[in-house]
Amino acid sequence: MPEEQVLKSDVPDRPMVVLQYLTLIHYRESVFNLIASDSRIDFTICCGRKSPYQKMRNFEPKPPLKIKWVKNFVVNITQMHFLVWQWGAIANLIRTRPNVLILLGADPHIVSSFPLFILAKLLGVKVCWWSHATLTGQGFLGRWLRLFLYKHADGILAYDEVGRSRLEQSGVKASTMTTIWNCLNDADYKLSSADPQVAKTDQTIRVLYVGRLYRDKKMHLLIEAAAILKNRNVPILVDIVGDGPELANAKDTVATLRLDDVIRFHGAKYDDDLTQFLRNADIGVIPSWAGLSAIQYMAAGIPVITEENRGTNHPPEVSAIIEDETGAFFDFESAESLANTVEATFPKVKSLSNSCLKLVRERFTPEAVKEAIILGVLKVNES
Numbered sequence: 001m002p003e004e005q006v007l008k009s010d011v012p013d014r015p016m017v018v019l020q021y022l023t024l025i026h027y028r029e030s031v032f033n034l035i036a037s038d039s040r041i042d043f044t045i046c047c048g049r050k051s052p053y054q055k056m057r058n059f060e061p062k063p064p065l066k067i068k069w070v071k072n073f074v075v076n077i078t079q080m081h082f083l084v085w086q087w088g089a090i091a092n093l094i095r096t097r098p099n100v101l102i103l104l105g106a107d108p109h110i111v112s113s114f115p116l117f118i119l120a121k122l123l124g125v126k127v128c129w130w131s132h133a134t135l136t137g138q139g140f141l142g143r144w145l146r147l148f149l150y151k152h153a154d155g156i157l158a159y160d161e162v163g164r165s166r167l168e169q170s171g172v173k174a175s176t177m178t179t180i181w182n183c184l185n186d187a188d189y190k191l192s193s194a195d196p197q198v199a200k201t202d203q204t205i206r207v208l209y210v211g212r213l214y215r216d217k218k219m220h221l222l223i224e225a226a227a228i229l230k231n232r233n234v235p236i237l238v239d240i241v242g243d244g245p246e247l248a249n250a251k252d253t254v255a256t257l258r259l260d261d262v263i264r265f266h267g268a269k270y271d272d273d274l275t276q277f278l279r280n281a282d283i284g285v286i287p288s289w290a291g292l293s294a295i296q297y298m299a300a301g302i303p304v305i306t307e308e309n310r311g312t313n314h315p316p317e318v319s320a321i322i323e324d325e326t327g328a329f330f331d332f333e334s335a336e337s338l339a340n341t342v343e344a345t346f347p348k349v350k351s352l353s354n355s356c357l358k359l360v361r362e363r364f365t366p367e368a369v370k371e372a373i374i375l376g377v378l379k380v381n382e383s
Helices: 026-037 089-096 113-123 139-151 161-169 186-192 219-231 247-256 272-280 292-299 316-320 335-363 366-382
Strands: 016-020 042-047 066-069 071-076 082-087 100-104 126-131 155-158 177-179 205-210 236-241 263-265 283-286 304-307 327-330
Touching: 016 089, 026 042, 026 186, 026 366, 042 089, 089 113, 100 113, 100 366, 113 126, 126 139, 126 366, 155 161, 155 366, 161 177, 161 316, 177 366, 186 292, 205 219, 205 272, 205 292, 205 335, 219 236, 219 247, 219 335, 236 272, 247 263, 283 292, 283 335, 292 304, 292 316, 292 335, 304 335, 316 335, 327 335, 335 366
Parallel strands: 016 042, 016 100, 042 066, 100 126, 126 155, 155 177, 205 236, 205 283, 236 263, 283 304, 304 327
Antiparallel strands: 071 082
16 A cells, blocks of 8 residues: 555545544454445544554555554653654644544543644534543543543544443533444454354363453452362363563462462464464453453453453443343452352353343444444534
């Protein structure tokens, strides 16, 4: 794909939509391609190649997906916090003047989003925030600024109903908001239709964790819960798939507690290499910070257990975990509660699995998210 493209709609009545994004992050590939293939809008992504997320994979675009490349100037503060200025984004907005500009969530990490918002309003370009719809995390001033930007936007694409309701209660017009949910790539959903879980011949509880191992993920709770269940003589196996800065500490804890026969570490796995773990698991456990990985489990028919206190402790995808329907919650910071919840959930796995698959098909596939995004953008364009 050429580095530079003339961004003009080839169909006059199609609104031109520019998504200002960080990079072509891999789990967005399917939904981006579906949006680009839809005849209702003329869609372009303006983004850089350098990702501030140091372990995130990107994908290479193919037609009909159109890209306007800019340069990301990234300052990494910690592994999870950074500042980004997207050189060329302002010039692209002035040159193209799309009907709708989509910006990422009033995120203070993306410094260039704020002048882009102001300039777009001055140019008469309608602005839509693709957002978690949160108001916390940056103190009083940060809350005020986010609320100001949301109230003065032409539209908001919210990840879930909780965020949408939160903004509505804070004074954002309900008519400007559309709930779009979230999704992974098509390849991550194949277990839900063509590759069912393996029939079990014993009563061993097979628990799976997939993701990076950071301190905020609270892996010690899963390890301690496994120790509690082992001491109760409850048969359990825990597969931990992923790497990260806390991997060494987790392995040391497992060795100290003599859990090598119960907990197994496999490193990072992707695509087909991950399939065998999803196929064999009964329950997915996310000790804390349940994001898109919850959808990955549920797309394979695996109910999810995570920590309560979700109002301040989880991304929006936690709304997919519904007590006794698609998963369960354990008490905050309690390994014993996690052990009890795993044991209580196991007999209900089959019914919970069916509910997981149904909910994912309704809300969390690339096709469903694509449709919600386009309808939201068209609503903004017509407002």
